[in-house]
Amino acid sequence: MMNSGLRSVVSLLALSCSVLSPFSWASPLKTINNDRAASWPFGPLVTSGRDIKNAQGGTVVYAGTNWPGHGEVMIPDGLHYQSIESVITKIKSTGMNAIRLTYAIQMIDDIYSKNGQDTTVRQSFINALGQTNGAKVYSQFLAKNPSFNDSTTRLQVFDAVAAECAKQQVFVHLDNHMSKAAWCCSSNDGNTWFGDTYYNVDNWTRGLSYMANHGKSWTALTSMSLRNELRKPESNPTLSSQSYNWRDWYTNIKKGTSAINSANPDLLIFLSGLDYDTYMTPVVQGTAFTPGSAKYSAADFPNYANKLVLEIHNYQNSASNCNSLKSSLYNSGFQALHAEDSGAKNVFPVLLTEFGFDMSGNAWQGTYATCIASYLAEQKAGWFIWVVSGSYYIRSGTQDFEETWGLLKHDWSGWRSSAYIEGGLKPLAKATAQG
Structure with missing residues (x-):
C-alpha cells in the first residue's frame, strides 16, 4: 500500500509536464532519444578526442553565457524585469548558442524534506527577500511571465527556461554552483569542498541524480557539471589538511x-579542478592524484568515458601580456586539446566556463578580454562568459544587486555595453559557436 509521502512524490512527477519518473519504462525514453538524434540538438552528444560530436557526426562548440539560478530565491535571476522568452532571445541574437544555468543543491534537499513537494515561487521570493519585498518582486515576476501563477514551483521555472531554449535552439548546460543557496564563492562559505559545513556528499550526489533525471525531457539539456569552483575550506582546518x-x-x-550517468546516460559531464577550478593539470598530464598513487583512467568511468569534458575558469583580469595569458590557459588545462602532440597523456574537450570583466567601461578592449577572445577563437574552444545578469534578486545580503559585469543593464532591458556586444562578443560567437 502506498504511503502518503510516496503518494506526494508520485503526484508531483505525474503532474509536471516536464518530468520523467525514474521508474518510467524504456519506450518513452527511447522515443525521446530517437527524436533528439533526428532533430536539434542531434543528441546524445559524445566526445571524440578533443571535440564534442553530435549524433550526426557534427562538431558542437558551446558559445554562451552564465545565467545564475543558485541564489537564495533559487530560480534564474532577472525574471521580475524581463520574460524568459525575452532573455533567451537577447542571448540568441548575439550568435551565442548556449547557457550555463546554475542551481543549488538546497532546492533538491527542500523537495526531499517535503516528501517530493517543491516550494512555490511565491513562497521562495518571500523566504529570500522578506514578506514585503518578496511579495512585491513576485508580483513583478508574474507581470513579466503571465503564464505562471501562485502554484508555480521553482523547478517549473527551470522547466520553462529549458523549454524556451529548446524553442530557440540554445543548449542548456546545468551547473551545480552551490549546496546552500547563496552568492558564490569564498573559502569560508561552507560550500567549498566535499564534507564542508553545507557540502554533504550524499546530498550532493542525490541532487545531481535528481536534476539529471528531471532534465530527461528537456530537449535542450545536453550536459551537466559536477560542482562549481572547488576550493580550499579555510574555515575547516581539519578538512583542509x-x-x-x-x-x-x-x-x-x-x-x-x-550519479549523473546512472540517472541520464545521454548527458555530457563536466569535470572541474581545484583552486576555484583554475587548473586540471593532473588529469591532462596523467600524473598521480596526490597524496595517492592513482591516475586518471577511462576504465574508472565504465561505458561513459566518452561523456567527460574538462572545464576551467580564468579571471586574470590584470594580465598585461597576451602570450603569458595564453601559456597559462594552455598549462591549466587546454593542453588536453593537443595532448596527442604535446606529450600529455589524456585528450579531452576543454571549455572556459567562466571568464569575464566589468562591462561599464572599456575593459573589453584591454589585454585580458581581447587575448581570451583570440585564444578561444584560435582553439575553436567552448566558453561561457560571466555573466548575463544585469542584477540579482539578492547577492550577499543586498537586494536588487547591481552587476556591472553583466552583459545586460540593471533591468535586463538591453545591453550594458553595445560596443562590446558588436565589437567583441558577436565576433567571438561567430568564430567559435557550432551545432
Whole structure:
C-alpha cells in the first residue's frame, strides 16, 4: 500500500509536464532519444578526442553565457524585469548558442524534506527577500511571465527556461554552483569542498541524480557539471589538511559522474579542478592524484568515458601580456586539446566556463578580454562568459544587486555595453559557436 509521502512524490512527477519518473519504462525514453538524434540538438552528444560530436557526426562548440539560478530565491535571476522568452532571445541574437544555468543543491534537499513537494515561487521570493519585498518582486515576476501563477514551483521555472531554449535552439548546460543557496564563492562559505559545513556528499550526489533525471525531457539539456569552483575550506582546518587534495577529488568525482550517468546516460559531464577550478593539470598530464598513487583512467568511468569534458575558469583580469595569458590557459588545462602532440597523456574537450570583466567601461578592449577572445577563437574552444545578469534578486545580503559585469543593464532591458556586444562578443560567437 502506498504511503502518503510516496503518494506526494508520485503526484508531483505525474503532474509536471516536464518530468520523467525514474521508474518510467524504456519506450518513452527511447522515443525521446530517437527524436533528439533526428532533430536539434542531434543528441546524445559524445566526445571524440578533443571535440564534442553530435549524433550526426557534427562538431558542437558551446558559445554562451552564465545565467545564475543558485541564489537564495533559487530560480534564474532577472525574471521580475524581463520574460524568459525575452532573455533567451537577447542571448540568441548575439550568435551565442548556449547557457550555463546554475542551481543549488538546497532546492533538491527542500523537495526531499517535503516528501517530493517543491516550494512555490511565491513562497521562495518571500523566504529570500522578506514578506514585503518578496511579495512585491513576485508580483513583478508574474507581470513579466503571465503564464505562471501562485502554484508555480521553482523547478517549473527551470522547466520553462529549458523549454524556451529548446524553442530557440540554445543548449542548456546545468551547473551545480552551490549546496546552500547563496552568492558564490569564498573559502569560508561552507560550500567549498566535499564534507564542508553545507557540502554533504550524499546530498550532493542525490541532487545531481535528481536534476539529471528531471532534465530527461528537456530537449535542450545536453550536459551537466559536477560542482562549481572547488576550493580550499579555510574555515575547516581539519578538512583542509586531511582531504583537500587530488586523491579525494578523484574519489568524489567518480561518485558524482556515476550519479549523473546512472540517472541520464545521454548527458555530457563536466569535470572541474581545484583552486576555484583554475587548473586540471593532473588529469591532462596523467600524473598521480596526490597524496595517492592513482591516475586518471577511462576504465574508472565504465561505458561513459566518452561523456567527460574538462572545464576551467580564468579571471586574470590584470594580465598585461597576451602570450603569458595564453601559456597559462594552455598549462591549466587546454593542453588536453593537443595532448596527442604535446606529450600529455589524456585528450579531452576543454571549455572556459567562466571568464569575464566589468562591462561599464572599456575593459573589453584591454589585454585580458581581447587575448581570451583570440585564444578561444584560435582553439575553436567552448566558453561561457560571466555573466548575463544585469542584477540579482539578492547577492550577499543586498537586494536588487547591481552587476556591472553583466552583459545586460540593471533591468535586463538591453545591453550594458553595445560596443562590446558588436565589437567583441558577436565576433567571438561567430568564430567559435557550432551545432
